Amino acid sequence: MSAYLLQQLLNGLMLGSLYALVAIGFSLIYSILRLINFAHGDLLMVGAFAALAAAALGGPWWAVVAIVVASGALAGIAVERVAIRPLRGMPQVTGFIATLAVSVAIENLALILFTGQPRTFPVPELLRGQLELGPVRATRVDLVIILSTWLLLLVLLVVVRWSRFGRAMRALADNLLAARLVGVDVDRTILFAFALGSAFAAYAGLLWGARFGQVDPLMGFAPGLKAFVACVLGGVGSLAGAVLGGYLLGLAEVLFVGLLPPAYSGLRDAFVFAALILLLLFLPNGLLGRPEEERA
Amino acid sequence: MLRLAELWVRRGAGAVLHGVSLEVPRGELTALVGANGAGKTSLLLTISGILRPHRGELWWNPEGEEPVRLDRLSPKRIVELGVIHCPEGRQLFASMTVYDNLLLGAHQRRDRRAVERDVARMFTLFPILGERRRQRAGSLSGGEQTMLAIARALMARPRLLLLDEPSLGLAPQMADRIFETLLELRAQGVTLLLVEQNARAALEIADRGYVLEGGRVVRSGPAQQLRSDPMVQRAYLGIGA
Amino acid sequence: MRGAAAHLLLALALAALVALVQRALSPYAVTLLSLVLMQVALAVSLQVTNGLTGLFSLGHPAFMTVGAYVSAILTYPVRRKGFMMPDLPPVLAESEWALVPAVLVAALAAALLALVVGLSVLRLKGHYLAVATLGLIIVVRTLVNNLDGYTRGGLGLSGVPRLTDPWTVYAFVVLVWYLCWRIKHSSYGRAMMAMRENELAARSTGVDVLALQLFAFVFGAAVAGAAGALTVHLVSVVTPGAYGIPLAFTLVVMVVIGGQGSLTGAALAAVLVALASEALRPLEESLELYGLSQALVAVALLLMLRFRPQGLFGSREPGLLVGGSNLGGSSSACPSPARTTPRAVSAGTAPSTPDAPRS
Incomplete structure (x- = not known):
């Protein structure tokens, strides 16, 4: 394999990690509420700005991460309490419209607070510099993105698989009535899922800022939509599917740009969403998803 | 003891329970029989807090504790009280x-x-x-x-166990196993409310029984007495004409 | 007959308003009026696509973009075409169309796109359709951005001939209203609403669901295409992102606030939202709070969903316009029985409606 291709693969892995981090929260929320949370991508922006603020205050890197994660979780909780919980039990589309409204509200609130001018994201000393890995050159940020994503996914796996909360979440996703009958606290579990998924997205925002060097109020929109594409690719509602879809999409996008003549690279987003439409048509349950009827 | 007093429950447009009153004495096995759609499942769902009555009261009085009014608690709290719905x-x-x-x-x-x-x-x-x-x-x-x-x-270590058609779709041998298990539970002091279409089997093991029709209690009494009630025999036990 | 008279009266009153504004007020007010009317046309047509059928398309801006560019290219002055659009085939490069045929072709182009897309995408349910049509907006924008030999890419097309005046827009709104009204009150419209309430039941009475959905989708796209074309001739410039996701959102807001299926409601909501945004503009600019009006619209929508999910009008029209007597509920064009749309988790607080056993 050529060094060029390896380099592209590494880039794809990096981008895929970011998508996976966002997509998994998306899927988490969908699996228990059957709700497409359109505002999910905006939590990435929230995380990026929280990182900006935390970095401005000065403080060790772990404190910045903690602030980012906490503000993501809090924002997720706020979204659930203000917009989602009051509408539970209404038609599915109503919930979707509500998340659309939340997204517009968050974005415009950020516009008011921070203006639309992109801001430079101060990449901390810790993340600067490059490493030579054989023929491939990786920035430190790339490696941090990939490795910390894997670590987080592992943590999530443990939580979902073996914790009491994880079991409650899976139960809720599987059978709402039965979950209530065994005493699962539905409200709290949903809230927790929102907090968890949003914290992941916020952390992705921190990484996004560090990798691409810029943040702005609308930065979450495209990654949010792409995370949705990743979810559809992997099977909406399946956590493993979200991760798989995230990586496939990241790789596909990077290879699309890297392997085709430069004239086509502007069409990258058209490619992604044309792929989405085709996917929805021919593979509506994704690679790992199960049909809606079966999941009920 | 579990006590339902004049319980009315709506589901969708119409009422499914029309002022149902019944009692499930502590440590006993009470059977609730009736045809499909008589409101048996709705009754259990009301006890476990999934359905809310719009009239009437629902009390649970566990041994050695203050009575609790169930119809205002969340399903989760009801489970915590040991009222378990199967x-x-x-x-x-x-x-x-x-x-x-x-x-x-x-x-x-x-x-x-x-x-x-x-x-x-x-x-x-x-x-x-x-x-x-x-x-x-x-x-x-x-x-x-x-x-x-x-x-x-x-x-869940139930103190009151609500069972909805536990013998449904089981081979007779297996159903017997289930009913034996229920008797063991009663012997251990668990209070049981058993919903069954198989009225014969239910009234055989139960201490007392209720017959539900169209959301109303139409017969009640000791199981033995119900077994010999001509109306029950005709409608639910397939005896006589 | 009273209904027809009321409609006529309304059309005359609107004409009087247009004349008055044109006579007495500034050019700014004239443009504003035209743009508000355009939003009314868009919202009312989206009411057919989404409100009547229960589909959830966000695709209007994509079709507007297509319509705008098609009409702009067709009507562009020949002497500047070679410079602005070097890749145009000779047939187009050497002709300069008049407004009406250009707008018709623009509408047709949008309708064709909708037909092709709709044939596949309409099989998707609920929010999947929403996301797919959102994707369509992005696909169209990206394509327009990259076909710079035809569109000048991100620079946008400026200097498009101003062929539209308030009276063109007026005629357009009246036409769109008339068509939408006729559709809603035809047997097709009733079938659409029946299908919205209960697709299975509608299907079993012989309603061709896909054909109706396709019709509604294509019709809405044609109106959007024409609206895009007329707008470009009003403001004389178009860029790839001119009609984007914020507009899609605004239109959805109008449909929801107006009430799913109510043309009057959508029209009223369009006027309200457009004027409110416009009224807030000076505030935004003086305080430098850009985004304020959109944020407020979003909050208004959330409040509406929570406290009056059926919108201002439900799916009804005012009795005056329907024109019936008191017989058969003059104002109720569509009684709303229990919805059968899929519901999200109805846990926790929802009383006495448990989820059907799910397995």
Whole structure:
């Protein structure tokens, strides 16, 4: 394999990690509420700005991460309490419209607070510099993105698989009535899922800022939509599917740009969403998803 | 004792329970019989807090404690009080393992060790479940699923157990096993409310019974007396003309 | 007959308003009026696509973009075409169309796109359709951005001939209203609403669901295409992102606030939202709070969903316009029985409606 291709693969892995981090929260929320949370991508922006603020205050890197994660979780909780919980039990589309409204509200609130001018994201000393890995050159940020994503996914796996909360979440996703009958606290579990998924997205925002060097109020929109594409690719509602879809999409996008003549690279987003439409048509349950009827 | 006083419940457009009053004495097995659509399942769902009555009261009086009014509590609180609903056959967590289903039955309990011991107990009670502990609940046969539903309910260490059609779809032998298990539970002091279409079997093991028709109690009394009631015999036991 | 008279009266009153504004007020007010009317046309047509059928398309801006560019290219002055659009085939490069045929072709182009897309995408349910049509907006924008030999890419096309005046827009709104009204009150419209309430039941009475959905989708796209074309001739410039996701959102807001299926409601909501945004503009600019009006619209929508989910009008029209007597509920064009749309988790607080056993 050529060094060029390896380099592209590494880039794809990096981008895929970011998508996976966002997509998994998306899927988490969908699996228990059957709700497409359109505002999910905006939590990435929230995380990026929280990182900006935390970095401005000065403080060790772990404190910045903690602030980012906490503000993501809090924002997720706020979204659930203000917009989602009051509408539970209404038609599915109503919930979707509500998340659309939340997204517009968050974005415009950020516009008011921070203006639309992109801001430079101060990449901390810790993340600067490059490493030579054989023929491939990786920035430190790339490696941090990939490795910390894997670590987080592992943590999530443990939580979902073996914790009491994880079991409650899976139960809720599987059978709402039965979950209530065994005493699962539905409200709290949903809230927790929102907090968890949003914290992941916020952390992705921190990484996004560090990798691409810029943040702005609308930065979450495209990654949010792409995370949705990743979810559809992997099977909406399946956590493993979200991760798989995230990586496939990241790789596909990077290879699309890297392997085709430069004239086509502007069409990258058209490619992604044309792929989405085709996917929805021919593979509506994704690679790992199960049909809606079966999941009920 | 569980006491329902003039309970009215609406579901969708119409009422499903029209002022139902009944009592389930502590430590006894009470049977609730009736045809499809008589409101039996709705009644159980009301007790477990999934449905809300719009009139009437619902009291649970556990041994040695103050009576609690159930119709204002969340399903979660009701489970914590030891009022456990074992729903009709297929309400399992189909995509999860047998083992996970059992753990979820004990979801409100914090005593990990005792929970594990109870899991082991369930596997002695229903050995087939032990063999299938790593299988998805959805892949079990109908009879195995019923067993799992009962085992899951038992995992909560119920003080009052509500059972919805536990013998449905079971081979007669297996159904007998289930009914034996219920009698054992009663012997251990668990209060039971059993909903059954198989009225004969239910009234045979029950202490007392109620007959529900169109959301109303039409007969009640000691099980023995109901068994010899001509109306019950005609409608539910298939005796006489 | 009273209904027809009321409509006529309304059309005359609107004409009087247009004349008055043109006579007495500034050019700014004239443009504003035209743009508000355009939003009314868009919202009312989206009411057919989404409100009547229960589909959830966000695709209007994509079709507007297509319509705008098609009409702009067709009507562009020949002497500047070679410079602005070097890749145009000779047939187009050497002709300069008049407004009406250009707008018709623009509408046709949008309708064709909708037909092709709709044939596949309409099989998707609920929010999947929403996301797919959102994707369509992005696909169209990206394509327009990259076909710079035809569109000048991100620079946008400026200097498009101003062929539209308030009276063109007026005629357009009246036409769109008339068509939408006729559709809603035809047997097709009733079938659409029946299908919205209960697709299975509608299907079993012989309603061709896909054909109706396709019709509604294509019709809405044609109106959007024409609206895009007329707008470009009003403001004389178009860029790839001119009609984007914010507009899609605004239109959805109008439909929801107006009430799913109510043309009057959508029209009223369009006027309200457009004027409110316009009224807030000076505030935004003086305080430098850009985004304020959109944020407020979003909050208004959330409040509406929570406290009056059926919108201002439900799916009804005012009795005056329907024109019936008191017989058969003059104002109720569509009684709303229990919905059968899929519901999200109805746990926790929802009383006495448990989920059907799910397995």
